[in-house]
Amino acid sequence: MSKMFYAKLxxxxxxxxxxxxxxxxxxSIGTVMMFYxxxxxxxxxxxxxxxxxxxxKTIMIFGTVIIGIFAxxxxxxTNSFLIKRRKKEFGLFNILGMxxxxxxxxxxxxxxxxxxxxxxxxxxxxxxxxxxMIMILAKLLKFNISFGFQISIYAVAxxxxxFIAIFIxxxxxxxxxxxxxxxxxxxxxxxxGEREPKTKWVLAIMGAISLLSGYFIAITTDSPLAAxxxxxxxxxxxxxxxxxxxxxxxxxxxxxxxxxxxxxxxxNHFTTISGMLxxxxxxxxxxxxxxxxxxxxxxxxxxxxxxxLGLDDALRNLYPRNIEVTAQSISVQDCQxxxxxxxxxxxxxxxxxxxxxxxxxxxxxVSQKEDSLSFVSNGVYLNNEATAALFIPLDEYNRINxxxxxxxxxxxxxxxxxxxxxxxxxFADKNYKTIKLTDDTGLAKYTxxxxxxxxxxxxxxxxxxxxxxYNSIALDKASNTNLNYYYGFDTNVNSxxxxxxxxxxxxxxxxxxxxxxxxxxxxxAESIREEFLTIYGGLFFLGIFLGILFMMATVLxxxxxxxxxxxxxxxxxxxxxxxxxxxxxxxxTVKTQVLTVxxxxxxxAVIHIAAAFKMITKLLEALNLTNIILxxxxxxxxxxxxSLIYALVYSLTARAYYKIVE
Amino acid sequence: MTILEIxxxxxxxxxxxxxxKVQALSNVSFSVEKGEYVAIMxxxxxxxxxxxxxxxxxxxxxxxxxxxxGQNIVSISxxxxxxxxxxxxxxxFQDFNLLDTFSIQDNIYLPLVLCGKSYDEMNARLKPIAxxxxxxxxxxxxxxxxxxxxxxxxxxxxxxxxxxxLILADEPTGALDSKSADSLLSLFENINNEGQTVLMxxxxxxxxxxxxxxxxxxxxxxxxxxxxxNMTKQEMFAKISDTLTVLAAGxxxxxxxxxx
Numbered sequence: 001m002s003k004m005f006y007a008k009l010x011x012x013x014x015x016x017x018x019x020x021x022x023x024x025x026x027x028s029i030g031t032v033m034m035f036y037x038x039x040x041x042x043x044x045x046x047x048x049x050x051x052x053x054x055x056x057k058t059i060m061i062f063g064t065v066i067i068g069i070f071a072x073x074x075x076x077x078t079n080s081f082l083i084k085r086r087k088k089e090f091g092l093f094n095i096l097g098m099x100x101x102x103x104x105x106x107x108x109x110x111x112x113x114x115x116x117x118x119x120x121x122x123x124x125x126x127x128x129x130x131x132x133m134i135m136i137l138a139k140l141l142k143f144n145i146s147f148g149f150q151i152s153i154y155a156v157a158x159x160x161x162x163f164i165a166i167f168i169x170x171x172x173x174x175x176x177x178x179x180x181x182x183x184x185x186x187x188x189x190x191x192x193g194e195r196e197p198k199t200k201w202v203l204a205i206m207g208a209i210s211l212l213s214g215y216f217i218a219i220t221t222d223s224p225l226a227a228x229x230x231x232x233x234x235x236x237x238x239x240x241x242x243x244x245x246x247x248x249x250x251x252x253x254x255x256x257x258x259x260x261x262x263x264x265x266x267x268n269h270f271t272t273i274s275g276m277l278x279x280x281x282x283x284x285x286x287x288x289x290x291x292x293x294x295x296x297x298x299x300x301x302x303x304x305x306x307x308x309l310g311l312d313d314a315l316r317n318l319y320p321r322n323i324e325v326t327a328q329s330i331s332v333q334d335c336q337x338x339x340x341x342x343x344x345x346x347x348x349x350x351x352x353x354x355x356x357x358x359x360x361x362x363x364x365x366v367s368q369k370e371d372s373l374s375f376v377s378n379g380v381y382l383n384n385e386a387t388a389a390l391f392i393p394l395d396e397y398n399r400i401n402x403x404x405x406x407x408x409x410x411x412x413x414x415x416x417x418x419x420x421x422x423x424x425x426x427f428a429d430k431n432y433k434t435i436k437l438t439d440d441t442g443l444a445k446y447t448x449x450x451x452x453x454x455x456x457x458x459x460x461x462x463x464x465x466x467x468x469x470y471n472s473i474a475l476d477k478a479s480n481t482n483l484n485y486y487y488g489f490d491t492n493v494n495s496x497x498x499x500x501x502x503x504x505x506x507x508x509x510x511x512x513x514x515x516x517x518x519x520x521x522x523x524x525a526e527s528i529r530e531e532f533l534t535i536y537g538g539l540f541f542l543g544i545f546l547g548i549l550f551m552m553a554t555v556l557x558x559x560x561x562x563x564x565x566x567x568x569x570x571x572x573x574x575x576x577x578x579x580x581x582x583x584x585x586x587x588x589t590v591k592t593q594v595l596t597v598x599x600x601x602x603x604x605a606v607i608h609i610a611a612a613f614k615m616i617t618k619l620l621e622a623l624n625l626t627n628i629i630l631x632x633x634x635x636x637x638x639x640x641x642x643s644l645i646y647a648l649v650y651s652l653t654a655r656a657y658y659k660i661v662e
Numbered sequence: 663m664t665i666l667e668i669x670x671x672x673x674x675x676x677x678x679x680x681x682x683k684v685q686a687l688s689n690v691s692f693s694v695e696k697g698e699y700v701a702i703m704x705x706x707x708x709x710x711x712x713x714x715x716x717x718x719x720x721x722x723x724x725x726x727x728x729x730x731x732g733q734n735i736v737s738i739s740x741x742x743x744x745x746x747x748x749x750x751x752x753x754x755f756q757d758f759n760l761l762d763t764f765s766i767q768d769n770i771y772l773p774l775v776l777c778g779k780s781y782d783e784m785n786a787r788l789k790p791i792a793x794x795x796x797x798x799x800x801x802x803x804x805x806x807x808x809x810x811x812x813x814x815x816x817x818x819x820x821x822x823x824x825x826x827x828l829i830l831a832d833e834p835t836g837a838l839d840s841k842s843a844d845s846l847l848s849l850f851e852n853i854n855n856e857g858q859t860v861l862m863x864x865x866x867x868x869x870x871x872x873x874x875x876x877x878x879x880x881x882x883x884x885x886x887x888x889x890x891x892n893m894t895k896q897e898m899f900a901k902i903s904d905t906l907t908v909l910a911a912g913x914x915x916x917x918x919x920x921x922x
Contacts, residue, residue: 196763196804261781270775274763575759578720579820580773582744 006102010109013089019563019656020082023556025117027078030552031071032122032163033129034545038064039155040130041137050143052534059538067549072166074553079170081560083177090178104175111174115167123159127151140308141537197281199255200248207244214238218615222418223453224622227615234615238608239292246288246604250280271576271589272596279597282568283561290557291601294646295608297550298638302609303616304543306634307536307625314624315532319525320445321357321488323502325509328518329482332463335360337515342487345508349501353489359400360483362391362466363449366456366473368419372426373456375473387419388455390447391466393483397459401441407461408433415440418454428472446486485517498526551642555649558598562653565594566660573661594657598650606639665827665859666694666717671726673712673882686712687723688882694828694861699854701870702863703902704879705909710863711832713879717861718751718830719743731827748773752821756833758813760805760820766812767801770819777824784823791819795849811842818849822858829853831862835869847872867906871899880909 014021042060047053090103098106131149138144214237221227221234254277258264264273280287307314327338339358346353365376365386376386394407407413414421415437425432440457449455460466463483470480491498502524509520569590576586613635617628625631673687686709694700704710715721717728719735727734730750738746753759760769767788774784792798795815800808805816814834821829831850835843843866851872854860862873870876872895878886886905890898 265771265775265781265784267776267778270768270772274761274768278763572761572763575761577744578753578755578759580744580748580776582741585744585776 006105006109010106010113013106014110014113017082017086020085020560021114023559024075024078024082025114025121027552027556028075028114028118028163029121029125031067031074031549032118032159033126034549035064035067035071035162036123036126036155036159037130037133038067038545039158040126040150040152041134043152043154044134044150046134047137050141050534052531055531055534056137056141056538059535059542063542063545066546068162070549070553071163072169074556075166075170076173078556078560079174080177081564083174085564087181090181100178103178107174107178108171111167111171115164118167119160119163122163123156126159137537137541140541141533197251197277199252201252203244203248204252207241207247207249209241210237211241211245214241215611218612221615221618224618225453227618228622231615231619234612238295238611242291242604242608243285243288246280246291247284250284251277254280267585268589268592271581272592275572275589275593276596279565279593283565283597286557286561287597287601290554291604291608293550293554293557294601294605294642297547297554298605298609298635298642299612299616300543300550301547301642302631302635302638303620304536304540305638306620306627306631307623308540309634310620310625310627310630311529311532311536313627313630314536315525315529317445317450317624317626318528319488319523321355322490322498322525323505324446324486324488324523325505325520326487326523327485327515327520329480330485330515330517331482332360334515334517335485337512338485338487338509338517338520341508341512341515342505345501345504349497349504351491351493351497351501354492356489357400357446357486359443359446359486360393360396360463361443361447361486362470362480362483363447364389364470364474364480368421368456371422371424373473374428375475388449388452390444390449390455390457391469391483392443392457392459393463393466394459394461397441397443400443405459407435407459409461409465411435411461413437413459415444415457417444417452417457419456421456427469430469430472446488447484480518495526495529498524502527551645554646558649559653559656561598562594562657563660565597566657570661590661594654599646602643602646606643609635609639663696664693665696665698665731666861667729668692668717669727669729671713671716671728672724673709673716673721674724685882687716690726690879690882690884692877692884692887694859696859697854697857699850699860699872699874700862701873701876702861702879703865703867703870703876703906704885708879709882710879714830714832714861714863717828718753719747745777748776748824750827752824752826752829754814754817754821754829754831754834756836758805758810758817758837760813760816762805764804765801766797766803766805766808766816769805769816770801770823773820773824787823788819791822794852795819795822809842810838811845814838814842814846815849818846818853822853827859829858829860831860831864833864833866834862835864835866843869867899867902870902871895876902876905878905878909885909 038060041047042057042064047056050056093103093106094100130152214234217230217234217237221230254273257269258273258277263269325338325342327335330338335358366373366389367376368387373389394405394413397413398404405413410432412425412432412434413436414425414434417440421434423434425434437457437459444450444455444457449457460469466483474480491501493501502522506522509515509522573586573590576589577583581589613632617631620626620631669691671687671690673685675684675686677683690709690713702710702713712721716723717735719728719738723736727736729735735743735746760766761772764772770788770791771784774787788801789798792801795818797812797815797819800812800816805813808816814837818834834850835846838846847869850860850862854874860873862869864870871890874890876888876890876898877884878888886909888898888901888905893901
């Protein structure tokens with residue numbers, strides 16, 4: 001046989017199986033392209049010059065690894081699908097006299113063609129789109145730089161090596177499948193597995209338990225810190241639950257429906273239930289894949305969009321005022337000096353302050369035993385019994401709130417956040433009567449107490465009373481000899497001027513020797529904005545990018561499912577017509593089944609998102625994003641957009657399906 | 663009483679682009695009385711399957727009419743044709759055409775479910791039929807778990823359960839071993855003896871020798887017919903055999919005539 005024969009055969013095989021090969025090649029091109037672009041970004045010189053380029057690089061390397069892993073899983077999946085479909089063809093070749101070595105050679109050439117098309121096409125597209133992508137990224141990060149048209153040799157090399165390795169592994173896997181198959185098995189390869197599925201009650205129940213406990217964790221977790229730790233457990237439980245329920249739960253449910261004779265033997269239900277049983281057996285894993293991927297797309301896009309859009313909110317939560325000065329353990333007199341220095345610097349730079357907040361306070365950790373509070377030493381802050389306590393003198397409270405509350409010496413006003421306390425509270429045997437407050441009047445956010453999930457806020461009659469309480473319970477090495485002080489204000493100048501002001505205040509305070517304080521810290525939201533922007537913008541970019549990749553995967557799985565379903569259904573469709581179902585009846589029962597099968601994962605994904613909603617808001621809270629309404633809109637928008645795309649993909653692939661069936 | 667009457671049936675297949683035409687049926691006329699058992703024989707390409715498809719209302723003739731109980735099924739609208747087929751015709755196919763997704767019982771119920779019958783009624787109908795066809799024990803099994811003969815008996819049960827006017831069988835013994843084929847043929851005979859009209863298309867002389875009348879089709883026309891009357895199966899077998907020889911020879915003669 002001439003050498004050209006194999007090549008010709010390979011080319012004609014690819015052409016003949018275009019329905020399966022074409023999407024496979026497209027997937028290869030797509031994944032190669034995305035991989036290259038990611039590599040390109042983290043190797044790019046322009047990006048390296050940015051502030052916070054370390055974050056961007058870390059995020060993009062992370063993205064590259066994810067794309068690499070995902071691409072290999074995904075290409076393996078599509079290829080194994082292809083091989084399964086073609087087993088009969090291999091069997092025929094085998095019987096016509098091509099031995100396995102010849103077949104391996106043909107398959108090798110086919111793989112080579114696909115790999116070449118994928119790599120060349122993918123790299124070309126990647127080079128073409130990399131500039132656009134980097135422009136988009138720069139735009140997202142509000143970073144002005146003109147990127148020239150570049151080809152990163154380094155990125156090309158990495159992409160080339162990684163994908164050649166993937167394609168070689170895929171080819172070896174194909175050979176393995178071919179090697180272990182007998183000709184007769186090859187010939188009937190795609191016909192096996194028609195048996196009725198067994199009900200696996202244990203798996204179904206385990207799936208339900210796993211899913212529900214995942215949901216339970218997601219819904220009952222209240223603290224952001226706990227959410228970080230539990231999130232992965234919940235995700236894992238939900239993933240396991242999804243797979244088990246799709247695989248075993250669906251079949252158990254259908255069998256229960258089938259046992260109900262009155263329900264089952266109705267024209268509409270009869271063919272649908274039995275058809276669904278068969279379909280679920282064939283497709284459960286694929287559908288669970290689609291469901292998990294869809295959920296990932298939804299979570300990723302909605303959270304990263306929310307983080308990006310909520311950047312200002314996050315900064316505002318971190319810094320309630322544009323510029324803030326916090327001083328630890330400072331006397332009333334020194335506060336005056338501090339005020340003077342800040343106001344002098346402000347007037348020197350011809351700036352004025354808006355919404356100035358000055359607050360004297362004291363905060364420390366306490367441990368609560370019923371209504372008795374004692375001091376917690378530094379070492380055990382993370383102990384669950386520790387609660388943050390904030391003390392504010394009554395005159396400060398009245399001044400800021402323009403109120404005229406009064407307190408007796410043995411009284412404390414208390415605001416409780418997720419804690420409980422009785423009508424009396426005891427500090428080292430001294431009893432105070434408590435007056436409950438339902439609102440913290442926004443004071444807590446100026447102190448570090450805002451990072452705690454649960455805290456106690458006390459308003460005491462005087463500064464002296466606060467220090468008395470503190471000294472009565474403090475341990476030997478108590479750190480505070482005085483109250484702390486917060487001075488924060490907004491400005492109406494631009495970011496650069498704010499930064500200048502921030503630096504001036506910093507220098508002025510550093511140079512002043514007259515102030516006695518343990519520590520003075522000056523903060524400015526603008527000083528960390530860029531850092532936040534690179535992280536949030538980078539994650540946003542990655543979220544969208546991976547979202548598109550996963551979406552591509554979802555689309556492809558749906559397409560392959562539709563096409564293979566089509567071939568399986570063709571025969572059943574014909575029989576039903578012969579037995580006396582009209583064309584429209586067959587069409588409607590097939591439509592019900594196909595619709596159920598393909599929209600089930602989407603519905604499940606939306607339910608997952610709904611269950612995860614609260615937990616994700618907690619996670620975002622840990623990132624200082626407390627705008628739940630914004631997140632709700634992001635989720636809603638993502639779900640609607642994704643559903644539309646999903647429906648569009650479905651209707652396009654459904655056309656391919658009906659073409660085969662009819 | 664005439665149950666099926668076929669008048670001047672003609673079917674011409676046109677290829678996709680209309681360049682060539684194939685005449686599958688040129689002019690077929692015959693009738694079937696109620697309670698008859700008619701076999702239609704002929705070589706491949708003689709138009710047997712086309713004829714059966716037209717009677718089954720799966721295909722439309724180019725011209726001519728098919729009267730079932732006096733109703734011309736050619737003119738029934740596409741919408742009503744399925745329910746008409748369901749109510750009046752029963753089918754038995756060579757490759758059984760059972761659905762793997764249904765158990766044997768559900769396969770038999772299928773046409774009744776499509777008619778919207780209640781489970782109790784279906785169950786009541788199934789019992790005597792299953793007993794008669796000896797498939798009572800396998801009702802809960804699946805088509806891939808039973809033998810070919812059992813599959814075909816299931817198909818017969820599915821055809822019988824709607825109590826159709828006419829049972830159409832397309833090579834029913836084609837995929838069966840000789841023992842199963844024999845039992846199926848005697849089954850058809852029994853059903854026929856109980857008054858069921860059967861129309862069977864077959865290649866097999868043995869299968870045809872069970873029928874009360876055999877029609878021979880050649881080149882889209884009814885070439886000859888044989889009545890069994892009082893003949894034994896063996897005599898009928900010999901007679902059919904002879905006729906087929908004549909048929910084949912006739913075809914040869916025709917060819918020779920052409921050459922001359």
